[in-house]
Amino acid sequence: MDAIFLSLHLQSIRSYILDISSRHKLKLLWQQIPNPLITEIMCNSIMDGVVLDKEHGCFNDETIYNCIQIIRLKHKKCFVRVKKNIDETFIGMCLDAGCTGFIIANVKNFEEYYRIKDMCDYRSTGLYRSNKWDVNNPKPDITLVAQIESHISELEKLVKMTKADYYLIGPYDLSASLGIAGDFTNDVYLCALKHINVCIPHNKLGLHLVRDWDWWEDNDYGFMAYGLDSTMLIDSLRNIEQTIYHNEE
Numbered sequence: 001m002d003a004i005f006l007s008l009h010l011q012s013i014r015s016y017i018l019d020i021s022s023r024h025k026l027k028l029l030w031q032q033i034p035n036p037l038i039t040e041i042m043c044n045s046i047m048d049g050v051v052l053d054k055e056h057g058c059f060n061d062e063t064i065y066n067c068i069q070i071i072r073l074k075h076k077k078c079f080v081r082v083k084k085n086i087d088e089t090f091i092g093m094c095l096d097a098g099c100t101g102f103i104i105a106n107v108k109n110f111e112e113y114y115r116i117k118d119m120c121d122y123r124s125t126g127l128y129r130s131n132k133w134d135v136n137n138p139k140p141d142i143t144l145v146a147q148i149e150s151h152i153s154e155l156e157k158l159v160k161m162t163k164a165d166y167y168l169i170g171p172y173d174l175s176a177s178l179g180i181a182g183d184f185t186n187d188v189y190l191c192a193l194k195h196i197n198v199c200i201p202h203n204k205l206g207l208h209l210v211r212d213w214d215w216w217e218d219n220d221y222g223f224m225a226y227g228l229d230s231t232m233l234i235d236s237l238r239n240i241e242q243t244i245y246h247n248e249e
Contacts, residue, residue: 025203025222025223026048026049026077026166026206026222026223026224027046027047027048027223027224027226028047028048028049028050028051028077028079028223028224028225028226029042029045029047029049029050029051029225029226029227029229030050030051030053030208030210030225030226030227030228030229031050031051031052031053031057031067031228031229032053032056032057032228032229032230033057033229033230034057034058034059034060034063034064034067035063036063036066036067036070038229039052039066039067039070039071040070040074042229043070043071043074043076044074047076047226048076048077049071049076049077049078049079049100050067050071050076050077050078050079051079051080051081051103051225052064052067052068052078052079052080052081053081053228054080054081054082054083054086054090055081055082055083055105056081061090061093064080064093064094064097065093065094065097068080068094068097068098068099069097069098071098072097072098072100077100077101077143078098078099078100078101079099079100079101079102079103079143079145080094080099080101080102080103081102081103081104081105081147082102082103082104082105082116083105084104084105084106084107084112084113084115084116086116088119091116091119091120092119095120095142099142100140100142100143101142101143101144101145101165102116102120102142102143102144102145103145103147103168104116104144104145104146104147105147105149106147106149106150107146107147107148107158107162108150108151108154108158109151109154109158110158110161110162113144113146113158113162113164114162116144117144120142120144143165143166144164144165144166145164145165145166145167145168145206146158146162146164146166146167146168147167147168147169147170147173148167148168148169148174148196149170149173149174149177150177152174152192152195152196155195155196155199155200156199159199159200164204165204166204166205166206166222166223167200167204167205167206168206168207168208168225169193169196169205169206169207169208170207170208171184171207171208171209172210174189174192174193175189178192202220202221202222203220203221203222204222205221205222206221206222206223206224206225207221207224207225208224208225208226209224209225209226209227210227210228210231211227211231211235
């Protein structure tokens with residue numbers, strides 16, 4: 001039944017996604033529940049791909065490997081969000097499974113970014129796919145996303161030094177780092193957001209929105225990531241409950 005609820009919720013936001021599809025290069029769904037069935041359901045959406053959240057999701061190696069393979073077999077892009085201190089073996093395993101990009105959480109300086117970039121640029125794990133990477137069959141390009149959660153004052157310097165493919169902003173994480181969690185009308189938050197828009201070209205900027213997708217529809221950012229699978233299930237259940245109790249009245 002949880003699969004049905006999640007599918008229903010994805011259908012409910014389909015019209016909104018279609019409406020903004022022409023304005024964003026990448027449209028991704030965000031998965032936190034470590035289950036390949038959830039991955040398959042998300043891949044049946046019209047989105048470009050799925051983010052597997054290793055930072056906050058309890059994925060073991062086998063599960064995340066399976067989830068990546070499902071995404072790639074569905075011809076979707078697969079991003080894995082990792083902590084900046086993730087080990088090289090895990091990065092190699094994800095690449096071997098077919099991962100197309102990484103989101104590096106809470107990047108504060110260029111050393112943290114390049115530590116993972118170097119792992120992706122020079123990769124020889126001895127696993128199946130890496131054994132095939134050579135001059136005639138080169139390793140695919142990996143998309144790297146630096147997630148900005150704090151140190152906004154150093155942002156201009158960070159962007160110049162890292163030159164990441166994208167920079168991800170999570171409105172809630174940003175507001176929390178400023179000490180005003182969830183207060184998106186606060187002048188401090190609005191000032192920080194304005195500074196971000198000045199420092200980062202819009203085609204390089206991304207947003208992760210857990211809810212309230214239409215709140216940010218008037219932008220030309222490079223990519224958008226939507227929801228959490230868990231909140232989609234919660235919202236779908238609430239909608240069903242409201243319908244049932246309304247009909248009973």
